[in-house]
Amino acid sequence: MNSVSLGGSTTKRRSRRGGMSRNAGSDVKAAYLFIAPAVIGFLVFVGYPLIRSFYLALTKYNGLTDPVFVGLGNFRRLFTTDPAFWPALRATGYLVLLYVPLSLILGLALAMFCNQRFAGVRIVRTLAYLPVVLPAVATITLWKFMLDPQVGLLNTILDRLGLPTSLWLQGPSTAMPSVVLVMLWGVGGTMIIFLAALQSVPTELYEAARVDGAGPWSVFFRITLPMISPIVLLQVILQTTAALQTFNQPKILTGGGPGFSTNVLMLSIYNNGFPTLGRIPQLGYASAQVWVLFIIIIAVIALTAKFSSLWTYSDSTSD
Amino acid sequence: MTALQTEAALPDTAQIVPPPKKKSRLVGTTSWYVVALFICAVMVVPLLWMITIGLKSRTAVFDIPPKLLPHEFHWSNFIKGPETIHFPRLFLNSMIITTLSVLGGVMTAMMAGYALARLRFPGRKLWFYLFVGSMLLPGVVGLIPLFQMYKSIGWYDTWLPLIVPAFLGGNPLFIFLARQYFLAIPYSIDEAAKIDGAGHLRIFVSVMLPLTRPAWLTMAILAFQASWNDFLNPLVYLYSSGKWPLSVGMASFISPFAGKTPDWSYYMATNLLYMLPPLIIFFAAQRYFIQGLGALGSTNQK
Numbered sequence: 001m002n003s004v005s006l007g008g009s010t011t012k013r014r015s016r017r018g019g020m021s022r023n024a025g026s027d028v029k030a031a032y033l034f035i036a037p038a039v040i041g042f043l044v045f046v047g048y049p050l051i052r053s054f055y056l057a058l059t060k061y062n063g064l065t066d067p068v069f070v071g072l073g074n075f076r077r078l079f080t081t082d083p084a085f086w087p088a089l090r091a092t093g094y095l096v097l098l099y100v101p102l103s104l105i106l107g108l109a110l111a112m113f114c115n116q117r118f119a120g121v122r123i124v125r126t127l128a129y130l131p132v133v134l135p136a137v138a139t140i141t142l143w144k145f146m147l148d149p150q151v152g153l154l155n156t157i158l159d160r161l162g163l164p165t166s167l168w169l170q171g172p173s174t175a176m177p178s179v180v181l182v183m184l185w186g187v188g189g190t191m192i193i194f195l196a197a198l199q200s201v202p203t204e205l206y207e208a209a210r211v212d213g214a215g216p217w218s219v220f221f222r223i224t225l226p227m228i229s230p231i232v233l234l235q236v237i238l239q240t241t242a243a244l245q246t247f248n249q250p251k252i253l254t255g256g257g258p259g260f261s262t263n264v265l266m267l268s269i270y271n272n273g274f275p276t277l278g279r280i281p282q283l284g285y286a287s288a289q290v291w292v293l294f295i296i297i298i299a300v301i302a303l304t305a306k307f308s309s310l311w312t313y314s315d316s317t318s319d
Numbered sequence: 320m321t322a323l324q325t326e327a328a329l330p331d332t333a334q335i336v337p338p339p340k341k342k343s344r345l346v347g348t349t350s351w352y353v354v355a356l357f358i359c360a361v362m363v364v365p366l367l368w369m370i371t372i373g374l375k376s377r378t379a380v381f382d383i384p385p386k387l388l389p390h391e392f393h394w395s396n397f398i399k400g401p402e403t404i405h406f407p408r409l410f411l412n413s414m415i416i417t418t419l420s421v422l423g424g425v426m427t428a429m430m431a432g433y434a435l436a437r438l439r440f441p442g443r444k445l446w447f448y449l450f451v452g453s454m455l456l457p458g459v460v461g462l463i464p465l466f467q468m469y470k471s472i473g474w475y476d477t478w479l480p481l482i483v484p485a486f487l488g489g490n491p492l493f494i495f496l497a498r499q500y501f502l503a504i505p506y507s508i509d510e511a512a513k514i515d516g517a518g519h520l521r522i523f524v525s526v527m528l529p530l531t532r533p534a535w536l537t538m539a540i541l542a543f544q545a546s547w548n549d550f551l552n553p554l555v556y557l558y559s560s561g562k563w564p565l566s567v568g569m570a571s572f573i574s575p576f577a578g579k580t581p582d583w584s585y586y587m588a589t590n591l592l593y594m595l596p597p598l599i600i601f602f603a604a605q606r607y608f609i610q611g612l613g614a615l616g617s618t619n620q621k
Contacts, residue, residue: 030519031440038431038494039446041487046453049461049468056463063467113354124355126605127362133601135548137566138593141573142369145583151385153368185365245457248550252570266459273463274555283463294460301455 057291061284074288085289087260088268091176092293095264096243098180103239104232107190112224114191115198125195129188140252143182144169147253169254175261179249190235197231198224226313233308240304241297265293373397373588380583393584400585401592408561409568410592416481416553416564417546423486424493424542425535431488432497433523437509447498450491458551466555480556481549481564490545493538500534501527537607540600547597565593 057074059067078085114125131139146153147168155165168178201224209219225232247266250256256263256271273286368387372380373396375389401407434440435447469480488494504527512522528535550566557563560571569590573581 026519027438028440031434031438031443034430034434034438034519034523035440035446037427037486038450038488041427041484041489042446042449042453045461045465045484045487046456049464050456052464052468053460063470110358113351113358116351118348118351118355120352120355124358127359130362130366130601133544133597134594135566135597137548137550137570138590141569141586142365142590144573145372145587146365146368151381153365153385156385156387185361188362241455241457245459251550252574269459269462270551270555273466283467287463290459290463294457297455297457 053287056284056287059284063281063283074285088263088265092265099243100239103190106187108194110191111194131185132189136248144253172258172261197228201227229312233312237304240300369587375584377584396584396588400588404572404589406589409565413564419482420485420546421542424489425538427488428493429497431494432501436498436501450494454491476558500531540607
């Protein structure tokens with residue numbers, strides 16, 4: 001892991017020395033051969049679909065006959081007449097606002113908990129990461145049954161403890177929090193990244209703080225949090241963009257219901273673009289929804305990055 | 320952090336620190352273990368419960384009130400369940416798709432990473448930024464055009480859309496990771512190999528690949544996980560159930576179909592088998608899992 005972070009300095013050292021230029025000709029040829037698969041892949045699977053998808057968003061297209069250009073018609077329909085679009089947007093926003101902060105807070109808390117020296121801490125760390133390793137479909141289906149109101153484990157336990165039970169996925173107001181609950185079972189993924197960040201904080205800082213008599217809270221807010229803030233920023237961006245694209249959980253757990261309560265944008269895109277047999281795919285319309293989602297993602301990344309200087313700490317000497 | 324002392328340091332401090340402090344440390348340790356136990360329970364109990372469901376009879380699953388443990392153990396579920404779900408076929412499909420996409424993804428990412436890190440060519444920076452930029456591009460943007468493209472070239476309902484992209488640089492994250500590892504290897508090694516008359520292919524295969532073993536093992540594990548777990552792509556590209564991988568096959572078994580209640584005990588018994596390959600890999604190569612993600616964290620922090 002240490003060797004990886006050396007990367008930056010090696011580049012600098014390398015560009016200063018001109019020894020490689022002797023074989024410049026063969027270098028170029030070899031480089032193009034080595035990079036060719038990735039370049040072709042980029043052009044075919046990233047570049048082309050990106051442009052094509054933008055064009056399709058401006059058309060009416062069923063996948064069988066040629067696309068018909070309709071300008072911004074799809075977007076007009078989305079924002080004004082489609083009864084399902086605003087609920088989808090709202091459901092997506094609700095999911096993100098519920099999941100991302102909880103995932104970050106729990107992930108960080110878990111990382112700090114697992115960053116302590118107790119016998120058995122590795123077992124806790126391993127088990128906390130375990131759900132991340134398991135196939136998503138396997139864990140989601142398991143939770144679907146866990147959350148069953150009649151025979152599920154959660155209500156069984158709550159009932160035995162004399163606590164009120166819940167409809168979970170089947171209740172209009174509890175469905176989305178339940179979906180988020182299932183997603184949070186994989187919080188070990190967030191934990192692992194925070195754990196790496198915590199371990200890279202120099203211990204001298206903690207020692208100095210202890211000498212100065214700082215309490216645990218001020219150590220956390222004055223040292224830990226500022227030192228790992230670049231990773232927090234990265235996590236905010238990655239988790240938000242991932243959460244905006246949540247598909248597996250609502251698709252398998254609820255199918256978007258009850259009503260439109262968990263019908264997130266991705267599910268709506270899927271259902272418009274790849275409908276069940278007998279219905280006509282609306283690929284142009286689905287593409288317009290894809291672009292709404294894409295623009296939201298770009299906006300989130302841009303805004304988070306823009307305001308990051310307000311709350312992230314950067315070591316000015318490193319640049 | 321301040322409360323953390325190693326076991327060996329405990330007696331020393333105990334002499335200096337007044338009794339109430341010692342007591343509070345005991346309380347701290349106890350409460351740590353209470354919380355640890357709770358975390359472990361949250362992670363493990365669902366899996367244990369899954370096994371008990373897998374052992375229950377098909378009707379006992381729906382007993383009200385539900386019983387936590389099965390009355391009689393139906394080991395046969397572990398045979399009949401996989402049979403009903405066509406587990407062997409789904410497993411084979413998943414294996415073929417995953418093996419090929421791991422192979423392709425790791426190989427082409429290593430090649431691209433090598434070129435980006437250690438060779439000079441016009442456009443090196445540009446391609447690096449394009450690959451890194453495409454990491455942030457949501458996968459869904461390409462879904463519809465690619466679906467149409469595959470359909471028009473006859474790849475719909477074949478495994479090709481799940482395999483071929485991997486052989487063409489598939490995952491930009493891997494390219495990034497590969498480049499980072501290659502940058503950290505001293506250049507004197509290539510120089511020496513070049514003086515010995517080795518070409519780039521020789522250097523890549525017999526010098527670089529052995530040196531970057533942790534890198535490509537990590538990538539292989541991440542690629543395995545990504546492909547084994549992928550649900551959306553096979554769901555969109557594969558129509559015939561005979562070609563489905565496990566993810567789609569398993570999910571379809573419990574999706575409400577024609578008002579039929581799914582057979583949960585069969586399902587959970589099979590689900591355990593579905594989880595086994597990634598579990599085995601995780602426990603065998605835990606180091607690489609953690610290392611890969613850790614490396615990602617530390618490189619981005621720089």
